[in-house]
Amino acid sequence: MESMSGAKALMTAxxxxxxxxxxxxPGGANLPMYDEFARCNIRHILVRHExxxxxxxxxxxxVSRKPGVCFATSGPGATNILTGIATAxxxxxxxIAVTGQVPVAMIGRDAFQESDIIGMANPVVKYAxxxxxxxxxxxxxxxxxFIAETGRxxxxxxxxxKDVQTNTAEMVFPDEFKIRGYHPxxxxxxxxxxxxxxxxxxxxxxxxxxxxGTIISSAFAELQAIAExxxxxxxxxxxxxxxFPENHPLSLGPIGMHGHAEANKIxxxxxxxLAIGTRFSDRSVGTFExxxxxxxxxxxxxxxxxxxxNQTTQIAVVGDVRASLRVMVKMMMQKxxxxxxxxxxxxxxxETKEYWKQNLKLHPGEMGAAKILRKLRExxxxxxxxxxxxGQHQMWASLFYDVIQPGTFFSSTGLGTMGWGFxxxxxxxxARPDVPVVDIAGDGSFNMTENxxxxxxxxxxxxxVFLINNFTLGMVAQWQRTFYDRRMIGVDQGKxxxxxxxxxxxxxxxxxxxxxxxxxxxxxxxxxxxxxxxIDIPIDPEEDVLxxxxxxxxxxxxxxxx
Amino acid sequence: MWAILSILxxxxxxILFKVTHLFRSRNFNIDSISVGVTENPEYSRMTITxxxxxxxxxxxxxxxxxxxxxxxxxxxxxxKTVYRELSLFKIKVGNANDSMEINKLANAYGAKVHDxxxxxxxxxxxxxxxxxxxxxxxxKPFGIIDVARTGVAALQRSAS
Numbered sequence: 001m002e003s004m005s006g007a008k009a010l011m012t013a014x015x016x017x018x019x020x021x022x023x024x025x026p027g028g029a030n031l032p033m034y035d036e037f038a039r040c041n042i043r044h045i046l047v048r049h050e051x052x053x054x055x056x057x058x059x060x061x062x063v064s065r066k067p068g069v070c071f072a073t074s075g076p077g078a079t080n081i082l083t084g085i086a087t088a089x090x091x092x093x094x095x096i097a098v099t100g101q102v103p104v105a106m107i108g109r110d111a112f113q114e115s116d117i118i119g120m121a122n123p124v125v126k127y128a129x130x131x132x133x134x135x136x137x138x139x140x141x142x143x144x145x146f147i148a149e150t151g152r153x154x155x156x157x158x159x160x161x162k163d164v165q166t167n168t169a170e171m172v173f174p175d176e177f178k179i180r181g182y183h184p185x186x187x188x189x190x191x192x193x194x195x196x197x198x199x200x201x202x203x204x205x206x207x208x209x210x211x212x213g214t215i216i217s218s219a220f221a222e223l224q225a226i227a228e229x230x231x232x233x234x235x236x237x238x239x240x241x242x243x244f245p246e247n248h249p250l251s252l253g254p255i256g257m258h259g260h261a262e263a264n265k266i267x268x269x270x271x272x273x274l275a276i277g278t279r280f281s282d283r284s285v286g287t288f289e290x291x292x293x294x295x296x297x298x299x300x301x302x303x304x305x306x307x308x309x310n311q312t313t314q315i316a317v318v319g320d321v322r323a324s325l326r327v328m329v330k331m332m333m334q335k336x337x338x339x340x341x342x343x344x345x346x347x348x349x350x351e352t353k354e355y356w357k358q359n360l361k362l363h364p365g366e367m368g369a370a371k372i373l374r375k376l377r378e379x380x381x382x383x384x385x386x387x388x389x390x391g392q393h394q395m396w397a398s399l400f401y402d403v404i405q406p407g408t409f410f411s412s413t414g415l416g417t418m419g420w421g422f423x424x425x426x427x428x429x430x431a432r433p434d435v436p437v438v439d440i441a442g443d444g445s446f447n448m449t450e451n452x453x454x455x456x457x458x459x460x461x462x463x464x465v466f467l468i469n470n471f472t473l474g475m476v477a478q479w480q481r482t483f484y485d486r487r488m489i490g491v492d493q494g495k496x497x498x499x500x501x502x503x504x505x506x507x508x509x510x511x512x513x514x515x516x517x518x519x520x521x522x523x524x525x526x527x528x529x530x531x532x533x534x535i536d537i538p539i540d541p542e543e544d545v546l547x548x549x550x551x552x553x554x555x556x557x558x559x560x561x562x
Numbered sequence: 563m564w565a566i567l568s569i570l571x572x573x574x575x576x577i578l579f580k581v582t583h584l585f586r587s588r589n590f591n592i593d594s595i596s597v598g599v600t601e602n603p604e605y606s607r608m609t610i611t612x613x614x615x616x617x618x619x620x621x622x623x624x625x626x627x628x629x630x631x632x633x634x635x636x637x638x639x640x641x642k643t644v645y646r647e648l649s650l651f652k653i654k655v656g657n658a659n660d661s662m663e664i665n666k667l668a669n670a671y672g673a674k675v676h677d678x679x680x681x682x683x684x685x686x687x688x689x690x691x692x693x694x695x696x697x698x699x700x701x702k703p704f705g706i707i708d709v710a711r712t713g714v715a716a717l718q719r720s721a722s
Contacts (some may be wrong), residue, residue, distance in 0.1 A: 182630045305624035
């Protein structure tokens with residue numbers, strides 16, 4: 001037992017959890033915590049807006065699979081991180097958000113910079129704590145990290161009143177604790193795994209649908225083993241993109257609203273799907289009814305509440321998907337199931353894939369989305385990490401940037417938060433300074449958090465922003481062209497700002513690439529640079545993302561390039 | 563279908579808010595709710611009645627179970643459950659005959675009569691929601707001035 005302040009206990013407890021850095025911004029109500037940075041080994045990375053701090057922590061968490069930590073002050077600081085917390089929750093990313101709060105005696109009195117952040121954040125956190133006594137802090141931190149990173153990961157908020165930070169107490173740092181209502185681990189469900197194998201083997205047209213849970217649990221080898229053992233084609237959700245190497249002969253890429261044509265076709269024809277770690281989002285499956293009518297669904301998920309939420313399933317396997325898949329592989333080996341032989345289905349899958357490889361019409365311009373993204377793929381090492389913003393560029397990345405090393409592609413897929421990609425790339429680079437980290441961006445999204453250039457430059461975190469610039473809020477513009485008779489309202493961003501000058505004004509490197517040659521050089525320069533780089537790539541503002549499955553229709557009704 | 567959910571929660575501030583917020587954010591409806599501390603002061607028991615098809619009710623149970631502050635969530639089997647709510651009815655008395663009739667009605671439902679005034683009577687009824695509704699229908703012709711209902715409290719009978 002040791003006597004110390006709440007703020008000191010917070011930092012000590014975080015050090016015990018292995019925290020090396022915090023992304024944040026100081027203010028009145030979290031100053032006692034900030035003062036402790038002077039006396040501990042945790043690095044502080046200053047942001048220019050609290051939303052970015054949350055996205056950086058999120059990017060760090062997704063890449064390292066350990067919770068990233070962000071700090072904000074009370075009131076507006078806390079409300080500013082809400083979007084980042086909601087983003088992490090929607091994508092099941094581990095995060096610890098620590099906010100300052102007005103002193104206990106001031107709570108509920110509409111004090112200066114008071115906000116009821118516990119009340120506001122409740123629906124978008126995995127859990128929230130508000131210690132009212134300094135002595136609670138060590139256990140709160142321990143529990144918070146445990147909750148954030150186990151089971152289905154998620155953000156945990158710790159809101160600490162200012163006097164709780166400054167008060168001194170006898171601190172006990174527990175090794176063990178009990179949370180009666182939280183049971184993140186279950187044993188693999190052997191019975192249902194066996195039923196699932198039988199169902200898969202009886203299916204004529206089986207497909208594996210790998211969701212984000214496959215990436216969160218790093219079930220890459222297990223997924224590949226099952227696909228290869230049974231010769232089953234693999235499609236993914238957008239969040240699951242890169243759960244399976246996209247250059248693998250059995251890979252068809254993401255399904256969904258902007259899925260690959262071959263993936264949507266094969267998904268529409270399948271008779272049985274092994275769905276791994278997915279919530280069957282509307283963006284992935286189109287209409288739920290059409291999806292479940294013709295399909296036998298085996299659903300594996302760590303979260304029991306996902307079973308039957310969006311889709312009715314024939315077989316549910318609850319548990320960590322990696323553990324379940326491991327058991328599945330083992331059982332298949334024992335059963336000596338059919339080995340890699342060609343069936344009419346696998347032949348058809350191969351032909352469909354080949355057909356779309358040859359026949360999907362691409363934009364004819366030199367700087368079409370497919371061409372520039374394939375150029376990026378060609379020049380990036382396979383272990384490079386990609387983040388994206390939200391919009392057309394994101395869907396083009398899904399269509400044209402093949403992820404080869406599993407688990408190297410991250411995006412705000414659930415909440416769809418514009419401005420996520422750049423700060424998340426900074427967080428990712430902090431987690432993996434040894435590999436290139438590239439934010440595939442659009443101009444609209446980049447605008448929202450571009451001031452993180454200051455953090456990238458001053459904190460020496462050299463990420464690359466691959467800015468696919470159509471001077472437009474492109475996805476909205478595409479919907480207006482498609483569904484609103486070309487009435488273009490509120491989408492023209494003008495040629496403002498000049499992104500090369502913007503980057504330079506922050507001390508970053510700005511390069512404009514207007515031809516394939518220039519792009520090639522720009523990417524090489526950025527990769528060899530030790531400063532953050534923005535590659536501004538002007539493109540045709542009229543280029544659409546195609547194929548396109550209109551909302552509320554089924555995957556077989558794709559709008560194709562004409 | 564009508565479902566009775568029995569939810570054992572940590573007896574801490576803010577849990578009622580979280581549970582009711584879950585119903586709102588997941589687009590479920592609360593028909594009635596009652597909360598009280600259990601024999602172990604660390605826990606409270608919430609009894610919530612709700613409407614939904616089987617899939618919705620099962621989803622509510624799963625979402626409640628996922629909450630870290632809930633220790634145990636059960637959908638009670640109605641035929642095997644004792645469930646009651648307490649209601650107070652303030653009923654208008656128009657004439658002396660009304661007073662007698664209301665007393666008779668209360669007697670028939672095993673209800674207690676309180677606060678007998680010249681122009682109103684208060685009746686305390688402990689019954690199932692169906693019985694309470696039936697009582698309310700019969701009391702309506704006299705004129706109901708006010709009603710207060712507690713929501714259902716429920717426990718499943720022990721297995722024999």
